[in-house]
Amino acid sequence: MATQLASSTQASGTPLPVTCADVAMAHRRIEDQVVRTPTLISRTLSQLTGATVYLKFENLQFTAAYKERGALNTLLQLSDEARAKGVIAASAGNHAQGLAYHANRLGVPATIVMPRNTPIVKVTQTKGHGATVILEGETFDAAYAHARVLEAEHGYTFVHPFDDPRVIAGTGTVAVEMLADVPAIDTLVVPIGGGGLISGMATVARGADYAIEVVGVEAELYPSMYNRVNGTQMPCAGDTLAEGIAVKEPGGITSMMVRELVDDIVLVSERSLEEAVSLLLQIEKTVVEGAGAAGLAALLQHPDRFKGRTVGVVLCGGNIDTRLLANVLLRDLARSGRLARLRIRLQDQPGALFNVARIFDQERVNIIEVYHQRVFTTLPAKGLITDIECEARDRAHLDGLVTALRDAGYEVSTVELA
Missing domain, CATH: 3.30.70.260 (ACT domain)
Known part of the structure; x- marks a missing residue:
């Protein structure tokens, strides 16, 4: 895929913090240490939505999420001194597992601060990857604040889940692989939580030598990036199936990049998210969490927006509680x-x-x-x-x-x- 490095600038002419060159270097850095997940056409979903739908199966990573890419790219750029002291993060989700897994592989001590109400299965899985888990506070913000205190006290390197150029460059490798596998893709549909994934992928899309539209997807209950970019003040609250993208405040770096590089953001309902999770299991025989199904939910809820396009959809994660998955499937059967x-x-x-x-x-x-x-x-x-x-x-x-x-x-x- 040809790239034009000059495309990684703002309208003002100021360079963006992540360039196509950064993503290309990240890809070379991590490509032999993460799963080269397939990008496959779904003929049934294409017929159902009116678009030509290609799915990127990032739920097939070892920790079942794309988050490994940004975490690994960051770890591989640490100095020997920083590696020896270790890394720290605040996360109750996929970032925790991705960072813990690759830090353990590389012999880097990892500490993950989680809220006290984090489900025990996530705590156990993170510990299973060799990380030290500290439960602190009742909210993510409290856990984040404590992680920053420990960072200062012990000299750890803080690895942000999305608002870090190294993490963003790592996530951009998803688009590098998709467009290499399917150059015909003219639209990328990407879930947005904090904005790291879409920032990296949009960087690659803007560096292509042909037009690629980039559309972000947020849950209707958590339109935080939509608010930031459009100046709206819709509430961000509630229990969403897409907990992986239920972010109240997007990143500063990512907001700037989304504003410059992303064409559109659409919102999806809980019902569309449930339908997408169910369809992916029934049709593609693949387990995807709510956030991972957001791209397909956008195609189902806004078919006219994507009709006739060749769409690349990122199934960004597959870590869903089995009881919750059962409820989603039973509710879908009831609706049918x-x-x-x-x-x-x-x-x-x-x-x-x-x-x-x-x-x-x-x-x-x-x-x-x-x-x-x-x-x-x-x-x-x-x-x-x-x-x-x-x-x-x-x-x-x-x-x-x-x-x-x-x-x-x-x-x-x-x-x-x-």
Whole structure:
């Protein structure tokens, strides 16, 4: 891929902190120490979205996230003295594991400060990569502040998860590989948390000898970079599936680079994120966390924006809690009509439930759970509500069951998901 180094400047003419040359050197530095993840076309997702969709499987890195690239690029540029003293970071996510893993490989002591409420599985995984884990504070900000104190006290090198030119250059290697594998890509769709990944990838895109559009994606609940770039003040709060990009304040360096290099930022809903996670597992047979599915969520929610384009989507991480993944998949089945909870009003008399079950049998719909409610109801004392969780082939099959129940005289409603 040809590059034009002069492209790494701001409109004012001031050089940006990361150039195509920096990314190229980072790629040479780390390429034999990270997984060269594939960039593959998804014909099914292409048909579904109206774009030609290529997926970059960064969830196949050893620690299941692209974060290894920036962490390793930073570690490999440390002096012998800095290596001996060790590195420190504040992180409860993929950055912690990526830094811990490569620091351990290189014999560099690593300390990771995490909030006290970090899930135990993440603490265990980070310790498993050889890092010293310190639990401090109830929030990321508190953990970050403590990490900075330890940095000053012990002479550690602080490795920022995104707002560091070395980290940004390392993440840009994702785009180097994608465009080398598929030069036809004309649009890169990249999740934005703190902005490190899109800053590095946009640097590479702007250095190409052909036009490549760069579109960032944020969760609707955390539009922090969108706010910074557009001067808006939408709230950043709530429980998002895309916790890996749930950042309240983007970086100073990354904000400047995004403002100069990125064409657009789109926001995606929680429902689109859930659908994207589910589709990637069903269609591509790959596990992706909410942040990693944000790119596909953008294509699903804004199809007209990308229709007809050749789009490169980064599956930036695959670290999702298995119970959460199960919930996402079950909710998707419910929305498609394959799972349902029907609320049926019955008379409290012998055979009432049996007669309802016969209709389920006639319609060949499988009953999974039955919940009888006699006390906490507004019905008369001789009435009851029964919730029946069931499994159908599809929405039409479920609708047929509801029709049959109503034809038999039953009052039926569907308990809908949010």
